Amino acid sequence: MRDKTILGFIGTGVMGSSMAGHLLAAGNEVHVYNRTKTKSDKLVEAGAVWEDSPAAVAAKCNVIFTIVGYPKDVEEIYLGKKGLIESAAEGSLLVDMTTSSPKLAAGIWEAGRKRGISVLDAPVTGGDRGAREAKLTILAGGEKEDFERALPYFRLMGTNIKHMGKAGCGQYTKLVNQITLAGTMTGMCEGLAFAKGCGLDRREVLEAISGGAAGSWSLTNYGPRILDCDFDPGFFVKHYIKDMKLAEEAADEIGLDLPALTLTRELYEEISEGGLGEAGTQSLYCLYDPEEE
Numbered sequence: 001m002r003d004k005t006i007l008g009f010i011g012t013g014v015m016g017s018s019m020a021g022h023l024l025a026a027g028n029e030v031h032v033y034n035r036t037k038t039k040s041d042k043l044v045e046a047g048a049v050w051e052d053s054p055a056a057v058a059a060k061c062n063v064i065f066t067i068v069g070y071p072k073d074v075e076e077i078y079l080g081k082k083g084l085i086e087s088a089a090e091g092s093l094l095v096d097m098t099t100s101s102p103k104l105a106a107g108i109w110e111a112g113r114k115r116g117i118s119v120l121d122a123p124v125t126g127g128d129r130g131a132r133e134a135k136l137t138i139l140a141g142g143e144k145e146d147f148e149r150a151l152p153y154f155r156l157m158g159t160n161i162k163h164m165g166k167a168g169c170g171q172y173t174k175l176v177n178q179i180t181l182a183g184t185m186t187g188m189c190e191g192l193a194f195a196k197g198c199g200l201d202r203r204e205v206l207e208a209i210s211g212g213a214a215g216s217w218s219l220t221n222y223g224p225r226i227l228d229c230d231f232d233p234g235f236f237v238k239h240y241i242k243d244m245k246l247a248e249e250a251a252d253e254i255g256l257d258l259p260a261l262t263l264t265r266e267l268y269e270e271i272s273e274g275g276l277g278e279a280g281t282q283s284l285y286c287l288y289d290p291e292e293e
Helices: 016-025 037-045 054-060 071-079 102-114 127-132 144-157 169-197 202-210 217-227 237-253 259-276 281-287
Strands: 007-010 030-033 063-066 093-096 118-121 136-141 158-165
Touching: 007 016, 007 054, 016 030, 016 037, 016 063, 016 127, 016 144, 030 037, 030 054, 063 071, 063 144, 071 093, 071 102, 093 102, 093 144, 102 118, 102 169, 118 144, 118 169, 127 136, 136 144, 136 169, 144 158, 158 169, 169 202, 169 217, 169 237, 169 259, 169 281, 202 217, 217 281, 237 259, 237 281, 259 281
Parallel strands: 007 030, 007 063, 063 093, 093 118, 136 158
Antiparallel strands: 118 136
């Protein structure tokens, strides 16, 4: 095992680019890979080292972070031919920060254990702003000692960092977040549409209710974007639909019916089919007020 810790980061999209940037800015040696190479250009210009594949990252690095799109991407990167589990050296630490399947997270942890590789599932919340400002919430599942090993790097990316239990528990906790967010997003969009329909000044309404019982992170951060007709992605609609489906699958496994979540997922699928899959989650408002689209 190398004496020096060399970091790898796979997935330099909307969130990952900022997260990897914080690791780099702290003076760490960071090697990066992304399917679309141009999304890593700014990191490379800032001093990161480009690698051509996950296997190449694993050959150079002993602590590797990933944040990609879908569970199938996670499975390919970790368990596929020349994936991280196959390619990483014994003693390496692999940290998946994608919102993915709890079952898959547990399976990757077990595959890593058999090869002497430590694995954490550590999905994040906070969107693009949280990633840029290094204020993410990080929800980790896995062995406590592995969490402690990753903690100095987590602290460069986030402020609310929790070890939630064994492998898969980080993913389960993130799904709790996404279930809870479902009601918040629909309530915010319906409330603002109602305010407009009543002839109220929506900015004054937003200011008035943000400090009361209706206040929430979504209202504070997404409410002004909606009023500015800013539907650029801090978090993609298509990815939130993926997360809600993961939550529904996990709920089915424990025999729990979540009708509010299902309704919210159906509403998001409606706007996705209308062309907003690549927009931010706040674009749900367009369902109620098409003029703003």
